[in-house]
Amino acid sequence: MIYDNSDPWGAEGGSSAKPDAEESKGQSWETADYARTERRPRRSRGRRGTEGGRRGESRGRWRGPSSTREESKGQPWKSREPRQEEPSADPWTAEESHKEESRGQSWEATDYSHTDRHPRGSRSRRGHGEERKFKPRHDHDEEPRETSEHHEESHDHPHEERKRSYKDTPRKKGPKRGEFEKVKIKRRRFFENSHGKEVLYREEDEQFDPETHSAQTHFRANKDWDELPIPQNLLAAIEQAGFPFPSKIQNFGIEVILKEGYENLLAQAPNGSGKTATFVIGSLCRVDINNPQTQVICINHTIELANQNFQEYKRFADPCGISVSVLSKGGERIDGQVLVASSGSFFKALKTKSINLEGLKVLVMDEADHILNKKDNLENFKKIEDFIKTGFPRDQVQVLLFSATYTDSVKTDIVQLLGNLNEITIKKEDLMLDTIDHYYFRTPQSTKIDTFEQILRKITSGVSIAFVNTCNFARTVYGVVSKKEWKCALLMGQDMTVDERNLTMNDFTEGKYATLITTNLLARGIDNTKVKCVVNFDLPRIPKSRDIDDVLYLHRSGRCSRFGRHGVCISLVTTDEELATLKTLEDSYNMEIAEVRSLDDFDAIVGGGEKAAEEAVKDL
Numbered sequence: 001m002i003y004d005n006s007d008p009w010g011a012e013g014g015s016s017a018k019p020d021a022e023e024s025k026g027q028s029w030e031t032a033d034y035a036r037t038e039r040r041p042r043r044s045r046g047r048r049g050t051e052g053g054r055r056g057e058s059r060g061r062w063r064g065p066s067s068t069r070e071e072s073k074g075q076p077w078k079s080r081e082p083r084q085e086e087p088s089a090d091p092w093t094a095e096e097s098h099k100e101e102s103r104g105q106s107w108e109a110t111d112y113s114h115t116d117r118h119p120r121g122s123r124s125r126r127g128h129g130e131e132r133k134f135k136p137r138h139d140h141d142e143e144p145r146e147t148s149e150h151h152e153e154s155h156d157h158p159h160e161e162r163k164r165s166y167k168d169t170p171r172k173k174g175p176k177r178g179e180f181e182k183v184k185i186k187r188r189r190f191f192e193n194s195h196g197k198e199v200l201y202r203e204e205d206e207q208f209d210p211e212t213h214s215a216q217t218h219f220r221a222n223k224d225w226d227e228l229p230i231p232q233n234l235l236a237a238i239e240q241a242g243f244p245f246p247s248k249i250q251n252f253g254i255e256v257i258l259k260e261g262y263e264n265l266l267a268q269a270p271n272g273s274g275k276t277a278t279f280v281i282g283s284l285c286r287v288d289i290n291n292p293q294t295q296v297i298c299i300n301h302t303i304e305l306a307n308q309n310f311q312e313y314k315r316f317a318d319p320c321g322i323s324v325s326v327l328s329k330g331g332e333r334i335d336g337q338v339l340v341a342s343s344g345s346f347f348k349a350l351k352t353k354s355i356n357l358e359g360l361k362v363l364v365m366d367e368a369d370h371i372l373n374k375k376d377n378l379e380n381f382k383k384i385e386d387f388i389k390t391g392f393p394r395d396q397v398q399v400l401l402f403s404a405t406y407t408d409s410v411k412t413d414i415v416q417l418l419g420n421l422n423e424i425t426i427k428k429e430d431l432m433l434d435t436i437d438h439y440y441f442r443t444p445q446s447t448k449i450d451t452f453e454q455i456l457r458k459i460t461s462g463v464s465i466a467f468v469n470t471c472n473f474a475r476t477v478y479g480v481v482s483k484k485e486w487k488c489a490l491l492m493g494q495d496m497t498v499d500e501r502n503l504t505m506n507d508f509t510e511g512k513y514a515t516l517i518t519t520n521l522l523a524r525g526i527d528n529t530k531v532k533c534v535v536n537f538d539l540p541r542i543p544k545s546r547d548i549d550d551v552l553y554l555h556r557s558g559r560c561s562r563f564g565r566h567g568v569c570i571s572l573v574t575t576d577e578e579l580a581t582l583k584t585l586e587d588s589y590n591m592e593i594a595e596v597r598s599l600d601d602f603d604a605i606v607g608g609g610e611k612a613a614e615e616a617v618k619d620l
């Protein structure tokens with residue numbers, strides 16, 4: 001069954017279509033409820049509208065450059081000895097290493113984010129005809145800003161008052177596309193339909209805010225954890241993890257996962273919005289603690305993500321007495337009630353060690369669009385296809401697919417593979433996080449590495465990840481930068497053993513490096529809340545083309561803004577052609593990429609001074 005949150009405006013000329021009658025199995029999909037007020041709608045305040053203020057104006061106050069050039073030059077970083085490169089001894093290293101370069105994807109998605117209360121409006125976008133400038137800021141908060149903002153605001157608005165203002169709001173049904181920004185409250189429709197008899201939506205949950213026309217942020221649902229069907233011991237583990245409220249995808253996702261019938265789910269939500277805990281908590285709820293068999297398998301596209309998700313499973317499973325094992329290289333335990341694995345190691349183990357699938361209940365794929373991308377990785381797709389078709393009884397196992405992005409073609413392949421499935425999706429133009437500031441800096445190719453190294457020295461607030469398109473060049477860049485005594489590490493799929501990769505990743509997480517130079521291997525899924533800045537040394541490219549890979553740009557930039565934290569994404573541009581391709585993203589994602597004209601300006605954009613740099617690393 002498809003729970004398509006597609007835009008009801010689509011019927012009037014939008015791109016998204018109403019669900020196919022067949023697919024929605026006779027559900028009636030009436031136009032949802034819309035509200036219109038005198039106030040400006042959400043999107044026009046924050047995005048490239050004429051009324052939009054200058055970028056960054058409302059975020060933090062200008063304090064001027066806080067670190068002098070002298071300060072930033074005197075960084076205490078010591079260069080790490082270049083790693084001695086060994087040929088890969090691990091079969092899975094090689095298997096995954098060559099698939100990390102740009103992926104060609106073009107896609108569109110439908111919307112579930114229309115009730116977003118994210119303060120887009122406070123993040124000004126470029127107004128028409130306005131000269132593009134950057135306005136640096138310094139508010140590199142540790143805490144997700146809108147979570148606390150939202151919390152405060154919801155207390156400021158007594159419930160009754162909110163309801164009244166919503167009711168008093170003049171409404172208009174069926175305005176034409178573009179007449180004013182769309183404001184939709186479809187959540188009610190979604191839940192009534194998707195949960196059949198059980199109406200989980202209640203109007204009083206909506207907490208409608210007439211100011212923003214929205215009810216919740218990506219990072220804060222309007223439900224508490226204990227309103228979700230989660231057992232008590234898992235609730236205690238969630239509290240222990242320090243997650244005060246579920247995010248929107250956690251709220252929607254967990255309810256759909258645990259809905260009786262346990263149907264397959266394709267879930268999409270922005271980077272850093274808590275998809276991992278959605279499938280981790282959702283699938284753990286399905287584990288029978290008294291059954292020692294493997295009941296959940298979670299497949300990941302890289303060893304690094306497998307290890308990260310293993311830790312995330314353990315965080316919630318350990319307090320509940322559920323065993324978790326990880327399979328990211330040969331010879332490891334495969335007997336956990338939950339088994340987390342990289343796809344390479346999983347299929348290797350399946351072949352040689354015959355994992356017991358008798359008790360399997362849930363199969364999770366993180367970054368599922370990548371794992372199931374036939375075009376980029378046909379061999380892997382065929383293995384998964386074979387596994388899904390013949391590896392276990394179809395009606396016994398619930399398949400959960402999670403990613404921030406799905407191309408149309410990948411979605412078609414998924415539907416062909418799994419049949420009808422529940423969907424939670426979001427429109428492409430709503431995917432880019434407003435908490436990321438995007439910049440570019442022009443530099444001649446001949447001095448690109450030197451410029452890059454100088455920019456890295458400016459990043460003294462938090463740590464950074466830099467993406468280079470090829471392993472060979474990543475090695476060159478790392479060689480130059482590390483020789484100049486910048487505390488950086490190199491991580492890539494080629495010429496590194498699994499142990500080396502794991503060690504580097506752990507060291508970076510522990511704050512031993514200020515910068516991690518890597519390839520697209522780490523573009524997706526990796527979560528390090530101390531990463532404040534992503535540098536695209538190379539723009540992500542669609543293979544064998546000059547075009548920018550917008551999906552990869554999204555995933556790369558998503559590494560620096562986790563769960564509402566502020567991040568900065570800087571792209572180095574060497575030619576007009578590159579600049580033109582980069583600029584195409586502004587329309588795709590409805591955002592602005594501003595030019596930084598002088599290296600000194602980076603002090604204000606990403607600098608926190610020497611002290612901030614020390615603290616960023618010390619804090620980790």
Ligand SMILES: Nc1ncnc2c1ncn2[C@@H]1O[C@H](COP(=O)(O)OP(=O)(O)OP(=O)(O)O)[C@@H](O)[C@H]1O
Nearest residue numbers: 243245246247271272273274275276277525527563
């Ligand atoms: N409810 C919550 N409250 C507070 N923090 C949370 C909550 N849920 C998740 N987080 C934190 O938010 C961060 C991002 O979550 P996660 O890695 O699941 O994002 P994601 O949606 O999978 O992103 P990506 O698509 O980039 O992989 C993590 O550090 C996680 O611990």
